[in-house]
Amino acid sequence: MGSVTGSVDLAGCEWLQYDYGAARMARGRPGLFTMWRYRELLPIPDGPVRYPVPIGGTPLLHAPALRQTLGTPYLWIKDETRNPSASNKDRATALVIEDGLRRGVETITTASTGNAAVATAFGAAAAGMRAVIFVSTDCLPEKLALMTQAGAWVFQVREGYAAAVDLSRAAARTFGWLDRNTGANPFTIEAKKTVAFEVWEQLGRRLPDVMIVPVGDGPTLVALDKGFTELVSCGLTTRQPRLIGVQAERCQPLVRAWLDEPTRPAELDPTATIADGIAVLRPAIGDAVLEVVRRDGGAMVSVTDDALLSAVATLAGRAGVGAEPAGAAALAGLEKAIEHDLINRTETIVLLVTGREVKAGQATYDPSRVTVVETLDEVERALTF
Amino acid sequence: MGSVTGSVDLAGCEWLQYDYGAARMARGRPGLFTMWRYRELLPIPDGPVRYPVPIGGTPLLHAPALRQTLGTPYLWIKDETRNPSASNKDRATALVIEDGLRRGVETITTASTGNAAVATAFGAAAAGMRAVIFVSTDCLPEKLALMTQAGAWVFQVREGYAAAVDLSRAAARTFGWLDRNTGANPFTIEAKKTVAFEVWEQLGRRLPDVMIVPVGDGPTLVALDKGFTELVSCGLTTRQPRLIGVQAERCQPLVRAWLDEPTRPAELDPTATIADGIAVLRPAIGDAVLEVVRRDGGAMVSVTDDALLSAVATLAGRAGVGAEPAGAAALAGLEKAIEHDLINRTETIVLLVTGREVKAGQATYDPSRVTVVETLDEVERALTF
Numbered sequence: 220m221g222s223v224t225g226s227v228d229l230a231g232c233e234w235l236q237y238d239y240g241a242a243r244m245a246r247g248r249p250g251l252f253t254m255w256r257y258r259e260l261l262p263i264p265d266g267p268v269r270y271p272v273p274i275g276g277t278p279l280l281h282a283p284a285l286r287q288t289l290g291t292p293y294l295w296i297k298d299e300t301r302n303p304s305a306s307n308k309d310r311a312t313a314l315v316i317e318d319g320l321r322r323g324v325e326t327i328t329t330a331s332t333g334n335a336a337v338a339t340a341f342g343a344a345a346a347g348m349r350a351v352i353f354v355s356t357d358c359l360p361e362k363l364a365l366m367t368q369a370g371a372w373v374f375q376v377r378e379g380y381a382a383a384v385d386l387s388r389a390a391a392r393t394f395g396w397l398d399r400n401t402g403a404n405p406f407t408i409e410a411k412k413t414v415a416f417e418v419w420e421q422l423g424r425r426l427p428d429v430m431i432v433p434v435g436d437g438p439t440l441v442a443l444d445k446g447f448t449e450l451v452s453c454g455l456t457t458r459q460p461r462l463i464g465v466q467a468e469r470c471q472p473l474v475r476a477w478l479d480e481p482t483r484p485a486e487l488d489p490t491a492t493i494a495d496g497i498a499v500l501r502p503a504i505g506d507a508v509l510e511v512v513r514r515d516g517g518a519m520v521s522v523t524d525d526a527l528l529s530a531v532a533t534l535a536g537r538a539g540v541g542a543e544p545a546g547a548a549a550l551a552g553l554e555k556a557i558e559h560d561l562i563n564r565t566e567t568i569v570l571l572v573t574g575r576e577v578k579a580g581q582a583t584y585d586p587s588r589v590t591v592v593e594t595l596d597e598v599e600r601a602l603t604f
Numbered sequence: 605m606g607s608v609t610g611s612v613d614l615a616g617c618e619w620l621q622y623d624y625g626a627a628r629m630a631r632g633r634p635g636l637f638t639m640w641r642y643r644e645l646l647p648i649p650d651g652p653v654r655y656p657v658p659i660g661g662t663p664l665l666h667a668p669a670l671r672q673t674l675g676t677p678y679l680w681i682k683d684e685t686r687n688p689s690a691s692n693k694d695r696a697t698a699l700v701i702e703d704g705l706r707r708g709v710e711t712i713t714t715a716s717t718g719n720a721a722v723a724t725a726f727g728a729a730a731a732g733m734r735a736v737i738f739v740s741t742d743c744l745p746e747k748l749a750l751m752t753q754a755g756a757w758v759f760q761v762r763e764g765y766a767a768a769v770d771l772s773r774a775a776a777r778t779f780g781w782l783d784r785n786t787g788a789n790p791f792t793i794e795a796k797k798t799v800a801f802e803v804w805e806q807l808g809r810r811l812p813d814v815m816i817v818p819v820g821d822g823p824t825l826v827a828l829d830k831g832f833t834e835l836v837s838c839g840l841t842t843r844q845p846r847l848i849g850v851q852a853e854r855c856q857p858l859v860r861a862w863l864d865e866p867t868r869p870a871e872l873d874p875t876a877t878i879a880d881g882i883a884v885l886r887p888a889i890g891d892a893v894l895e896v897v898r899r900d901g902g903a904m905v906s907v908t909d910d911a912l913l914s915a916v917a918t919l920a921g922r923a924g925v926g927a928e929p930a931g932a933a934a935l936a937g938l939e940k941a942i943e944h945d946l947i948n949r950t951e952t953i954v955l956l957v958t959g960r961e962v963k964a965g966q967a968t969y970d971p972s973r974v975t976v977v978e979t980l981d982e983v984e985r986a987l988t989f
Contacts, residue, residue: 221646226790230891233790234830235647239837243644249661249805250635259628261606262620271668272924276634278658284732301686303924305962345924347669370921405611405618420634445619452624506615536755539657539688539730541962577690577926578961 252276254310254413260449261314262409269320272345274313275413277301279421279569285537289553293567295427297418298540299574303345306546306574307411307439308338312399314410316346319397325349327397328390330383332358333496334574339399340371351390351602353383356591363584365577373589374598381501386595393595401436402503408442415446418569419456426450427460428566431556433548433573434464434473434519435497437504443571444511460569462517463561464508465552467492467524467545473505477512477519486521493524496545496574518561522551530554534572546574637661639695639798645834646699647794654705657730659698660798662686664806664954670922674938678952680812682803683925684959688730691931691959692796692824693723697784699795701731704782711736712782713775715768717743718881719959724784725756736775736987738768741976748969750962758974759983766886771980778980786821787888793827800831803954804841811835812845813951816941818933818958819849819858819904820882822893828956829896845954847902848946849893850937852877852909852930858890862897862904871906878909881930881959903946907936915939919957931959 222238237243254275255261255268280296302309312335316327329339330353343350350371354363358375366373376383384400391398398404419426426447432440440462447459466474469491475482485491489498502508512519522530530550534540549570556562590601607623622628639660640646640653665681684692697720701712714724715738728735735756739748743760751758761768769785776783783789804811811832817825825847832844851859854876860867870876874883887893897904907915915935919925934955941947975986 221644221648223647229826230889230895232787232793232826232889232892235790235794237645237834237837239834239839241839243838244801244835244840245641245644245805249637249641249802252634252636256630256634259606259630260622262608263606271666273663280730281656282730283656284729287732298688301688303683303686304926305690341920341924341926343924344669344921345665345667347672347922365926368917368920368926369924370917402617405620408617409620416629417634420630441614441617449622449624450629452622453628454624454626455629504615504617507617510615532753535726535753536729537732539726539728539754541689541726541750541753541964543963576963578928578963579926 254410257413257416262406263317264321268317270313270317270346272303274302274309275417277417279418280538280540282538285533288533288537291564291568293565295569296538296540297414297569297571299414299572300540300542300546304334304338304341305577306334306338307414308335308574309342310410310413311407312338312342314406315397315399315404316342316348318406319348320346324395324397326351326394327399328353328387329399330354330380330387332362332380335399335401336362337365337577340366340369343371344369351396353387355379355383360584361579363589364579367585367588368579371588372602375589375591377591389595390598401438408438408445411439411442412446412449414571415443415450419450424455426456426458427569429461429463429562430569430571431463431465431549431552432571433497433545434466434508435499435502437502437508439571439573440464441504441507441511444515459515462512462515463552463556464512464517464519465548466519466521467494467498467527468521469524470498470500471521472500473502473508474519474521476505476509494527494545494548496543497548518556520552520555520559520561522548522555526551526554540572541575542572543574543576546572639795642798642801647791648702649706653702655698655702655731657688659687659694660802662802664803665923665925667923670918673918673922676949676953678950680954681923681925682799682954682956684799684957685925685927685931689719689723689726690962691719691723692799693719694727695795695798696792697723697727699791700782700784700789701727701733703791704733705731709780709782710734711779712784713738713772714784715739715765715772717747717765720784720786721747722750725751725754728756729754736781738772740764740768745969746964748974749964752970752973753964756973757987760974760976762976762978774980775983786823793823793830796824796827797831797834799956800828800835804835809840811841811843812954814846814848814947815954815956816848816850816934816937817956818882818930819851819893820884821888822890824956824958825849826889826892826896829900844900847897847900848937848941849897849902849904850933851904851906852879852883852912853906854909855883855885856906857885858887858893859904859906861890861894879912879930879933881928882933903941905937905940905944905946907933907940911936911939925957926960927957928959928961931957
């Protein structure tokens with residue numbers, strides 16, 4: 220029992236007592252495990268890291284109860300919900316901001332309706348930087364509340380998400396802001412590849428056989444491939460794990476392309492699935508996804524909303540991991556992949572759980588920070604006031 | 605720029621290239637920083653830790669932008685929202701369950717309406733243990749959804765929270781379950797004291813001058829005192845930091861007792877504040893709180909709901925830390941304490957941010973796991989089916 224010697228009473232409260240002494244305290248410095256551990260393979264110069272919040276170094280869980288339930292004795296969960304804004308988007312945000320802090324850029328922009336926007340708003344706040352987020356006018360008020368709570372400036376674009384991306388990228392070019400848009404900044408992939416390095420190290424410098432990953436725009440999966448490729452380039456391993464990408468049945472452009480089958484309209488409706496985080500009609504780097512999945516001997520699978528909800532419940536109930544539906548897609552994809560003989564239950568399998576939803580302290584957003592715009596001029600005017 | 609040598613194109617996606625080689629990879633094992641680091645001062649026997657999720661080792665943030673805003677150059681945030689269920693309750697849950705896993709106990713129970721219940725449900729799920737939670741019938745459906753999502757069994761008690769505690773404790777005694785009720789199990793304080801050890805190590809084996817802490821039932825603050833006391837007992841330091849406890853103005857029994865002033869009914873209404881996590885009418889270990897605050901030269905302060913909301917926004921907007929109102933109480937308390945000359949801005953100050961709200965994947969709970977009960981017999985019958 221450690222070195223317990225007995226107990227005393229403190230105002231009605233039982234205090235255990237130990238055989239005290241300096242030798243009882245942990246020795247050495249506590250370890251710090253963050254993605255900056257891999258900085259020789261990241262595009263940042265020497266010198267201290269300026270980003271003020273630890274990012275990455277998320278747990279690789281052995282999930283004993285889930286292993287038993289699924290009959291998968293070598294299953295692991297890479298739990299990216301343990302990042303500061305509860306998703307893997309924090310990695311990309313941190314690297315883009317680190318670069319900006321070193322170059323003296325004071326504003327970061329992105330278009331997003333979900334976790335990337337929240338990660339950008341919170342990450343910029345931590346770094347004392349300004350975040351300018353572009354969203355569609357149909358973005359949910361509770362999402363806006365999270366963004367404005369962190370002090371972000373939000374611009375709503377009536378023409379929808381694609382127009383929001385265009386305006387965000389134009390603003391970055393015109394005003395010299397950091398561009399964190401998915402697929403636009405190679406740093407987002409550089410940051411996310413560190414997940415591959417971590418998994419390899421956490422398995423004792425060994426690779427899994429297969430890794431299963433939710434796919435929306437594509438950078439998360441493509442970045443994993445890049446990380447594993449670089450382990451080969453470094454001479455640290457000779458093969459790469461298979462990557463299996465997962466999309467929602469109602470919005471599965473890359474699964475249909477993978478199968479080389481025609482796509483019905485009901486399979487291309489981003490608003491028809493609960494997996495909003497991966498519901499992307501025209502994936503920003505879809506071609507790269509297909510190429511790396513093919514190269515790695517992997518596959519693309521689609522899953523129903525029911526399977527996603529069931530995966531959310533199973534992750535919570537058998538692994539104690541809280542995930543949003545898109546974040547739990549890897550588990551739903553595992554079951555589909557086993558059904559289709561794409562995976563053998565006794566392989567070493569890693570599920571990437573990408574995110575969970577967090578709540579804003581309040582339900583409403585700060586209207587003084589949210590403006591409907593059509594042009595860059597309007598953006599500039601709104602920010603000047 | 606790390607060792608970047610150029611870039612190549614992958615299906616329209618820019619891939620940076622590096623001067624690859626085994627020497628580019630991080631060396632040594634990545635550090636793992638969890639509360640088990642302090643196991644010689646925890647009541648668990650030798651042998652491997654069985655609890656399957658890393659707990660503790662949360663960041664101590666230097667929050668540069670917040671320091672600047674507040675004019676507090678040596679301010680730190682101990683960010684307990686980085687625990688798996690996003691609150692410091694995970695520490696107590698993990699230690700209680702670790703003890704149960706070693707003794708072969710398969711059920712854990714607690715009464716709670718908030719973070720402790722969520723931490724217990726998710727922690728038990730991770731460990732493959734059964735969680736039985738007792739709540740008042742007025743517990744919010746979204747909280748129930750989080751508990752049942754993680755597979756917990758929930759019993760609603762019409763007579764309210766105090767009756768729920770009584771029933772949970774009686775069930776633990778009668779059925780031999782683990783009792784995780786606040787103030788009932790000394791292990792909850794043992795687990796939470798590790799926050800003091802971590803802060804001391806993270807400051808380079810030095811103590812802060814003052815630490816500010818939300819206070820509901822009291823264990824979080826009392827446990828910090830115990831941790832700092834044990835550093836003295838171990839001969840590692842000679843003094844203790846002042847502890848300042850924070851309660852909500854509308855429910856501040858311990859602040860009134862501290863000031864030795866009569867309490868008006870409007871100051872004792874747990875339903876009248878947004879800080880539900882610390883709104884406790886009869887704190888379980890209130891006497892211990894008052895004793896340790898006095899001994900450490902600290903104080904108790906109350907804060908308004910407006911101040912709590914403002915603290916939530918400031919933590920998000922200036923530190924990138926998402927907190928629920930009760931979780932942000934330390935920041936609101938800091939401002940009050942500075943006003944009242946309880947703290948000097950140039951002291952080394954640590955704010956304990958205790959939790960943030962997470963969302964269930966769905967808004968509704970599983971009704972098959974929620975039962976209204978009055979007696980232990982009913983509990984037993986419901987669990988047999």
